[in-house]
Amino acid sequence: MRAPCLRRPSRASDGHGLLLATLFACASGCTAGNLQVAPIVLEFSENQQANALWLQNSADHPINAQIRVQQWSQTTASDQLEPSQVLRASPAIVQIPPGQRQLVRIVRPMPMATAPAQYEQAYRVWVDELPEISGPQPAGLQFQLRYSIPVFVLPSGAQTREQIGKVPLDTSSLQASWQVSADTLILDVRNTGNQRVRLSELGWTADNGTTIPLQRGLLGYVLAGQRMQWKLPLATCLPLPGHPLARLNDAPVAQILPPAAR
Incomplete structure (x- = not known):
């Protein structure tokens, strides 16, 4: 049975599980x-x-x-x-x-x-x-x-990120699927391209036009030719139907994650 709503991630969630004393992407260098x-x-x-x-x-x-x-x-x-x-x-x-x-x-x-x-x-x-x-x-x-x-x-033949610049990503190599289980949003993203994709500023866009942020900052990477899954605890309902969206490779705007074919 399909859940009547999604819930926003609670503040206790880090969305990745690699924190502890580990520091990930900072602005131009890591400082602590x-x-x-x-x-x-x-x-x-x-x-x-x-x-x-x-x-x-x-x-x-x-x-x-x-x-x-x-x-x-x-x-x-x-x-x-x-x-x-x-x-x-x-x-x-x-x-x-x-x-x-x-x-x-x-x-x-x-x-x-x-x-x-x-x-x-x-x-x-x-x-x-x-x-x-x-x-x-x-x-x-x-x-x-x-x-x-x-x-x-x-x-x-691949270019570095500095050479490519911060432009919207061609999402044809991405396949996303998601589901709600109890109070958890499970997001699964497959990357069939030959270079990694970095996801940040995860959000939810409902079909009624409402856009709601889910997680600030870095969510993580999907490596080339591989797939990654995140489990996000949820706290408040989000409108359905809708789709997840994120900034991809630091593009200036968020992009909807294309759903995998069923």
């Missing part, structure tokens, strides 16, 4: 506490062997950090991370002096494949602040920061 990381997204063009990641320490004491790279997939309609040697961080552990910044290179040590990749390859660079193990320890609860930086190796 004394450790700052930039840029927030890395892209490797077809023949590019290395990329630069900058770590900056704004504290009055040294900061130690570890940098790791993991392969990122969505083969189960959820984010899956596995160790990878395709990309490596150099150096992998750093100490940043007070007020200084450190260059970390994300490199491709292996020879590039002779056959062009059909789909964009996705990875995440994890930057973990390491606890200080010497000297007096401050009282109270202490937090170590963790940053998660998306990294994409572009398929042959």
